[in-house]
Amino acid sequence: MTVLAFIIVLIVIGFFSGVVASAAGLASLVCYPGLIAVGLSPVAANVTGTFAMVFSGIGAVASSRGELRGHWGEVLKVTPLTLAGCIVGALMLFAFPEKDFARIAPIFILLSAVLVLLPRRTNPLSGD
Secondary structure, three states: OOHHHHHHHHHHHHHHHHHHHHHHOOOHHHHHHHHHHOOOOHHHHHHHHHHHHHHHHHHHHHHOHHHHOOOHHHHHHHHHHHHHHHHHHHHHHHHOOHHHHHHHHHHHHHHHHHHHHOOOOOOOOOOO
16 A cells, blocks of 8 residues: 555545544544554554544533533533543553454444444433
8 A cells, every 4th residue: 555545544534433423422433443454453553543532522522512511510420430441441451462452342342332322311301
């Protein structure tokens, strides 16, 4: 693959990862397999995709301040769980050999996709 083709493929992966991230918050569904397809190791693909999406998350929160008004309590409840998941995931990168991580990561990505697609219960009294 030429350098130009490689750059174009990375731009396309980044574009579609951003689209999926903004629509469903699951950029890894596109980013992780795409980065593996261009030759990154599973751990490198995970770290690269995660780092790239940090700024997407920050931008999403910043641009959604109006929608989050009145929901900061929920954000504060979810944030520790998110941080715990980040820490556990990072520790898993060190704890497992890369071949095991290569088998486990797609399962977690698929599980995340299924959880995003599951209908969520809403409370009619809460205004959701």
